[in-house]
Amino acid sequence: MSRRVVLAGAGALAVLVVAVALGLRSGEVTSTADAMPAVNAAGSEAVARLGDLQVDAKDVKALLEQLPAASQQQLRGDRAALETWLRARLAEKALYQQAEAKGWSQRPEVQAQTRAAVEQIVLRSYLSSMTQVPQSFPSEAELEQAYEASKASVQVPAVYRLSQIFLSVPDEQAADSVRDQALALSKRAHAAGADFAELARTYSQDQGSAARGGDIGPQPLAQLLPEARGVVPKLKVGEVSEPLRSSLGFHIIKLTEAQPARVASFDDVRGQLREALRAQRQEQLAKAYVDGVLNSGTLSIDGA
Numbered sequence: 001m002s003r004r005v006v007l008a009g010a011g012a013l014a015v016l017v018v019a020v021a022l023g024l025r026s027g028e029v030t031s032t033a034d035a036m037p038a039v040n041a042a043g044s045e046a047v048a049r050l051g052d053l054q055v056d057a058k059d060v061k062a063l064l065e066q067l068p069a070a071s072q073q074q075l076r077g078d079r080a081a082l083e084t085w086l087r088a089r090l091a092e093k094a095l096y097q098q099a100e101a102k103g104w105s106q107r108p109e110v111q112a113q114t115r116a117a118v119e120q121i122v123l124r125s126y127l128s129s130m131t132q133v134p135q136s137f138p139s140e141a142e143l144e145q146a147y148e149a150s151k152a153s154v155q156v157p158a159v160y161r162l163s164q165i166f167l168s169v170p171d172e173q174a175a176d177s178v179r180d181q182a183l184a185l186s187k188r189a190h191a192a193g194a195d196f197a198e199l200a201r202t203y204s205q206d207q208g209s210a211a212r213g214g215d216i217g218p219q220p221l222a223q224l225l226p227e228a229r230g231v232v233p234k235l236k237v238g239e240v241s242e243p244l245r246s247s248l249g250f251h252i253i254k255l256t257e258a259q260p261a262r263v264a265s266f267d268d269v270r271g272q273l274r275e276a277l278r279a280q281r282q283e284q285l286a287k288a289y290v291d292g293v294l295n296s297g298t299l300s301i302d303g304a
Contacts (some may be wrong), residue, residue, distance in 0.1 A: 163214035
């Protein structure tokens, strides 16, 4: 996903920008994505380096494994976001190296927080192992019953497939000139027999979507830039908008397909419903186990 498209962006990764601002300018970051990857002593490929620090392929794999499948696919195709994460991970390693060099981990307040964190990790892992939910739960009948009880409130939002021509505004001095260019392109796009895809390939400055004739794929309204959310639902399929100004530049949008909101089918939510029911059962089992521990001995609380 390019930073210039009409999409609002990958919110789960936006926080990583903070780490980049912490001072990676003090060292040169090298990405090996376009070069022959180096191999460290453990045999894992290094994909980015900052001085003697590096992020290897195992780190990237661990990141992807923590994300839902849809987010994994999105990040795999979003080089800019992935490079932002690499920079953030290197920033973390650099900061940790500095802290260790100053003996920060030996400070009493840090050791107290470390013990508390380790205790929480151990007890959560232990409690989870003691209260595992059987793989057979929930049954198909239980899934269907849960779906029937909640389907009226489970909606699949409307989805819009869009194409765009994007023109960036490098600074406010250029805004009027870019606006005039956007208006001229919009007029051409509105003309009878206009080939929007060809115009996008030729003039759009969002290289990712331009290569696809401006297509940015199907998107729910919430994932679009705020400036587009009030316009897109009013377009008819095949209709082209007037130029929209965002903080990034000007967007000329064409609606190529629209799927209205609908009640989610059983197949739509089957996976999520199974995970929700298993999480609910896990919570119930954990509470029962903890109650059993408390009830196994004499509990005394000092009233003072």
